Amino acid sequence: MSLTLSLDFQYTSSIEKVWSALTDPSKLAKWVMENDFKPVVGHRFQFRTQPTEYWNGIIEGEVLLVDPPNRLSYTFASGEEHTVTWTLQDLGDGKVNLHLEQTGISNAQALGGAKYGWTNWCDELEKLLEQ
8 A cells, every 4th residue: 555645835035046956956954855956857966854763764766757937846765665756737817736655665654754744845945935
């Protein structure tokens, strides 16, 4: 059985600014983790953070889809491999909806962890977009 996390976040920003925060490695580092991301299909990258006794602090990824400024998809592997897809929608009036879908999650505990992680990260993204 595979579970899917589906979350929506609304930001007061331009769609281009949100796209840049998703695809620019220096901006990604401010709200997710240090990384060597490039928005190029087939590019393999890592998100890196402090290791813990339970985890080496590395998430491996590969870019699957780049459709600026509308959709971005990549694999996201730390143990099990998931697919993360971001869909951006310009709502007008300077508002953007950012939809996150993460597929391939194996159990409810992992689903809860992913929801907690992305919700915190997307709060950080909001702070970055306000700068």
